[in-house]
Amino acid sequence: MKNKKTIWIVCGFVFLLLSGIVVGMNLNKWFSNPEAPVMEVDDSSEEWTGNKETYTGKKNTDTIDIPGFGAINLKAGVAEQAVNLYNPPQNTCYFKMSLLLSDGTKLWESKLIAPGKAVYTITLNEVLNVGVYENATLKYDCFTMDDAQTPLNGSEIKLTLNVRE
Numbered sequence: 001m002k003n004k005k006t007i008w009i010v011c012g013f014v015f016l017l018l019s020g021i022v023v024g025m026n027l028n029k030w031f032s033n034p035e036a037p038v039m040e041v042d043d044s045s046e047e048w049t050g051n052k053e054t055y056t057g058k059k060n061t062d063t064i065d066i067p068g069f070g071a072i073n074l075k076a077g078v079a080e081q082a083v084n085l086y087n088p089p090q091n092t093c094y095f096k097m098s099l100l101l102s103d104g105t106k107l108w109e110s111k112l113i114a115p116g117k118a119v120y121t122i123t124l125n126e127v128l129n130v131g132v133y134e135n136a137t138l139k140y141d142c143f144t145m146d147d148a149q150t151p152l153n154g155s156e157i158k159l160t161l162n163v164r165e
Helices: 002-031
Strands: 071-075 080-086 094-100 106-109 118-123 131-143 155-164
Touching (some): 071 080
Parallel strands (some): 071 155
Antiparallel strands (some): 080 118, 094 106, 094 131
16 A cells, blocks of 8 residues: 555656646746747847947037046146146037046136147146045036037046056
């Protein structure tokens, strides 16, 4: 009697195991949405070899191009600094740029910079000691190029100031 019981338990276990395998293999087919489209692989795609020239169309005058920087290198102990800050020529607005430390201290602020113009030398409001100044901000305030000089959208770029000897 004990052998028959063991055989029935083993057969039941095997049946449940096989049933689970069959259900698992067909679960997606049985319960998927038959109307859902199947995604195709694009056979015309090519190996990526870097950026290629594309059509850019006419300049959208409703957008403002803002240059980004990860870091700016400055010289320690002097107020006059060499930089490369500019307003891209495709913009149709003035920039007023400000350089701020992470605590909000304003190190420098420009006058209005026209599109296609750059600032290569700035004078800091205070000199900096050697160090790495994380979370500094290069702030861009943008203005229309008419007599009203109406404020437009601006931007704040977080960057690092590397101050060296």
